[in-house]
Structure formats: C-alpha cells, structure tokens
Amino acid sequence: MKNSFFVGNVTISDSAIPLISTKTSFTDFMGAVMVRWGIRRDHYRVSPGLYAVGNPGPGSDVFVTANYKLSFDALRKNLTGVNGWILVLDTKGVNVWCAAGKGTFGTKELVNRIRLVSLDKIVNHKRLILPQLGATGVSAYKVKEETGFNVHYGPVRAADIKRFINSGYRADKEMRKVTFGFRDRIKLIPNDFMYGKYYLAGAMAFFFIISGMSGRGLSYKDFYGQGGPAILKILLAYFSGIILTPLLLPYIPGRRFSFKGFLTGFLVFLSLVLLKSAGNDYMEIVSWFFIITTVSSFMAMNWTGSSTYTSLSGVKKEMKVSIPLQIGFALIGVVIQVVGKFI
Amino acid sequence: MKDLVYLPDVVTLNLCQDTCNGCGMCIQVCPHEVFELSGKKAHIIRRDYCMECGACALNCPVQAVTVKSGVGCAAGIISGILNNSEPTCGCSDSKSTCC
Numbered sequence: 001m002k003n004s005f006f007v008g009n010v011t012i013s014d015s016a017i018p019l020i021s022t023k024t025s026f027t028d029f030m031g032a033v034m035v036r037w038g039i040r041r042d043h044y045r046v047s048p049g050l051y052a053v054g055n056p057g058p059g060s061d062v063f064v065t066a067n068y069k070l071s072f073d074a075l076r077k078n079l080t081g082v083n084g085w086i087l088v089l090d091t092k093g094v095n096v097w098c099a100a101g102k103g104t105f106g107t108k109e110l111v112n113r114i115r116l117v118s119l120d121k122i123v124n125h126k127r128l129i130l131p132q133l134g135a136t137g138v139s140a141y142k143v144k145e146e147t148g149f150n151v152h153y154g155p156v157r158a159a160d161i162k163r164f165i166n167s168g169y170r171a172d173k174e175m176r177k178v179t180f181g182f183r184d185r186i187k188l189i190p191n192d193f194m195y196g197k198y199y200l201a202g203a204m205a206f207f208f209i210i211s212g213m214s215g216r217g218l219s220y221k222d223f224y225g226q227g228g229p230a231i232l233k234i235l236l237a238y239f240s241g242i243i244l245t246p247l248l249l250p251y252i253p254g255r256r257f258s259f260k261g262f263l264t265g266f267l268v269f270l271s272l273v274l275l276k277s278a279g280n281d282y283m284e285i286v287s288w289f290f291i292i293t294t295v296s297s298f299m300a301m302n303w304t305g306s307s308t309y310t311s312l313s314g315v316k317k318e319m320k321v322s323i324p325l326q327i328g329f330a331l332i333g334v335v336i337q338v339v340g341k342f343i
Numbered sequence: 344m345k346d347l348v349y350l351p352d353v354v355t356l357n358l359c360q361d362t363c364n365g366c367g368m369c370i371q372v373c374p375h376e377v378f379e380l381s382g383k384k385a386h387i388i389r390r391d392y393c394m395e396c397g398a399c400a401l402n403c404p405v406q407a408v409t410v411k412s413g414v415g416c417a418a419g420i421i422s423g424i425l426n427n428s429e430p431t432c433g434c435s436d437s438k439s440t441c442c
Contacts, residue, residue: 102431135402176373180347195418249347305416309415312395312414
C-alpha cells in the first residue's frame with residue numbers, strides 16, 4: 001500500500017513527527033471500496049505511533065485511534081482545520097470497536113503506546129481524546145493511574161469531532177448513541193457476502209449434485225435441466241439472509257434474527273411458487289420450502305455479529321432454539337428432495 | 344427511527360446502587376442509553392437495549408457495574424464451540440500480524 005497521506009514532518013522536542021494530510025484521495029476511496037468487499041482487508045493498516053495534523057504544538061489535542069486504515073482515514077478527514085496529534089494504537093489492523101472488544105484497543109496497549117512515543121515530552125497537558133466505542137477495551141481510571149493522562153471519551157462517530165471540541169469536550173446524547181441506519185447496514189453487506197462464500201459454494205455444490213440424481217442414476221440431462229435452477233434457489237436463499245434481512249431489518253416482525261431470516265426466506269419461496277419456479281412436483285416444492293427458509297435463517301442469524309445491538313446472552317439464547325430447528329429443517333428438506341427423485 | 348432492540352430479559356448487566364458514586368461514567372460510555380443519572384446515582388432504564396459490550400463495567404471506578412461481556416455474534420459463538428474457546432469474532436482475524 002502506498003502511503004500517500006504523508007505531507008512532511010513536524011519537529012517537536014527533538015523528535016520529527018510525520019505530518020499527515022486531512023484530505024482523503026481517490027486511492028483511499030478505492031482502498032475503502034476494496035476492503036468492504038474483503039479484499040486485502042487484513043492488510044489495510046497504518047503503522048502505530050504518533051502523527052501530526054495541521055500545525056500542532058505542545059498544547060494541542062491528542063486523538064487516539066486504531067491502525068485499521070478505514071478508522072485512521074475517518075479520523076483524519078474530520079480534522080481539517082484542527083491542529084492536533086493522532087496517536088495510532090496497534091490493533092492488528094482492526095477497527096476501534098471490534099478491537100476494543102478483543103482488547104487490542106485496550107488499556108495495556110494505550111499505556112504502552114503513550115510511553116513508547118514519550119507523549120509526556122510532546123505535549124504539556126494530560127488530555128487524551130478517545131472514540132467512545134474504545135471504552136469497551138480501555139479503562140479510563142486505570143490509564144490515569146498508570147500514566148497520569150485523562151481519557152476523555154469523544155463521540156461515537158468521527159464526523160462529530162469538531163462539534164465535540166466546540167462544545168467544550170462534551171459529547172451530547174446524540175453523539176454518544178450508536179445508530180444502525182439503512183446506510184450503515186448497506187455498507188456491511190459486501191463483506192458479509194464474501195464472509196459466507198464457502199458456505200454458499202458448499203451448499204450450491206451439494207444441491208447441484210442432488211439435482212442430477214434420479215431413479216436412472218446420475219444423468220447429464222438432469223444436471224443440465226435441474227442443476228441451474230437448484231443453484232439459483234440456493235443463491236436466492238443466501239441473498240435473502242444476507243441482503244434482504246439486513247435491509248428490511250427494522251420492518252421484519254420478530255426479534256430473533258433467525259426468525260427474521262426465516263420470514264424473508266419464506267417470502268422468497270412464495271415468490272418462486274407464484275412464478276411457478278419452485279420445483280417440478282409437490283415433493284420438490286415442499287423440499288425447497290424447508291431448504292430456502294433454513295439457508296436464509298442461518299445466514300440471517302450469522303448477521304447478528306454485524307449488527308450493533310445484539311448481546312452475547314441474547315444470541316446464545318436465540319441459537320439454543322434456532323440451531324436444532326435449522327438442522328431439522330435442513331434434514332427434512334434434503335430427505336424429501338432425494339426421496340422425491342426416486343419415486 | 345425507533346431504536347432496534349433484541350431479546351427481552353436476557354442480559355447479565357447489574358448495577359449495585361450502594362456502591363455507585365454517581366460519577367456518570369457509565370452514561371458517557373454506553374452506546375445504547377441504558378443508564379440514567381438521578382438522585383446522584385446511576386439507574387438502569389433500558390436494560391433490554393444493553394448489548395453486553397462491557398464498557399460501563401470496565402470504566403466504573405468503584406466496580407458498581409458488572410456484566411458478562413462478549414460478542415453478540417452467532418458466527419463467533421459457532422467458531423468458539425468448534426475451537427473449544429470463548430466466542431470470538433473472527434471476521435477480521437488475520438494469520439499474519441506483521442504490517
């Protein structure tokens with residue numbers, strides 16, 4: 001990755017701190033598009049350490065972020081016109097909230113990084129501004145005990161940083177709240193699509209092979225006639241769980257993701273029935289009901305990890321009921337389909 | 344838009360009001376407005392909105408808040424079961440840690 005954001009150096013107490021631009025370029029934009037699709041996502045990093053924006057001095061604010069480049073870019077492009085320092089923690093290329101959950105955006109790394117860059121020699125104050133979501137990994141009072149620096153939790157979104165500064169370092173209710181709007185959900189879809197690609201390929205291969213079976217054994221003609229529609233149905237069921245459910249999330253009845261996914265899967269199945277494309281006979285149609293709703297339900301359930309409001313206890317409770325149901329549905333669907341081919 | 348809410352009566356969040364010193368840190372770090380400050384004490388007002396991220400407990404200077412925190416992610420729980428470990432969100436784990 002070419003680091004196009006360096007624009008020079010700032011010298012302060014005998015150290016040269018890299019100065020970075022607050023403008024993001026087309027390369028940054030393309031990089032963002034690529035990681036959303038999961039391409040080189042684990043390598044989209046900046047080096048941990050201290051950076052400068054604008055024309056900072058010893059009294060300037062210190063903003064702390066993760067070394068995932070999307071996080072770094074979100075911060076720097078919202079610091080236009082601000083003179084400040086950016087302290088990048090080593091989160092192994094993971095965003096602030098997820099890294100905080102894993103503990104890599106954490107107290108230990110922050111304390112360590114403050115010492116490594118000798119922050120107390122760069123600035124003459126004890127004020128650190130952290131993204132609020134970093135609080136999942138950072139204990140403010142422990143950082144204070146160990147380094148003397150006061151952690152101020154800023155807004156959830158980097159876009160609110162200037163408002164946060166201008167209101168005297170106070171994050172109001174709106175700045176503190178995580179929302180999960182349509183645009184937020186849409187951005188996550190490509191990555192989830194790529195994340196489940198092996199499940200998808202496996203399921204498509206499985207049903208392609210089944211489609212070629214009949215009382216006459218495996219036949220080229222059956223593969224040709226039935227294989228395509230079978231693969232398409234699996235693909236539609238997958239899209240139902242990973243696109244339709246997230247997009248319509250607030251409008252689908254129920255709270256369990258697996259149930260929401262079941263409903264969207266049922267919608268897809270009904271559409272196929274109406275289009276007279278759900279199968280050649282009753283048994284096949286019934287089998288696709290079970291298979292399509294299960295695939296959609298399973299993928300939607302996996303989407304709990306992308307959502308911003310599900311708890312571990314809740315997901316465990318949901319899975320206790322949903323997983324046995326999904327396994328049962330899948331088995332019933334496959335058995336009906338295979339039996340239907342031989343009678 | 345109405346706030347999205349997950350399953351009712353399930354989270355492990357607890358607040359000991361006798362210990363609470365009313366500093367308001369839990370209110371500052373909570374992403375879902377679960378707490379409120381009144382009468383110089385924190386109160387849990389939206390329990391079902393809690394996602395067990397653990398920010399409140401970690402930042403409570405007097406340990407008045409407790410929660411069994413973790414990732415609310417089915418894929419993470421499945422991989423935790425398969426690897427016989429705690430649930431982890433593995434979506435962004437890379438094998439190489441070098442830059």
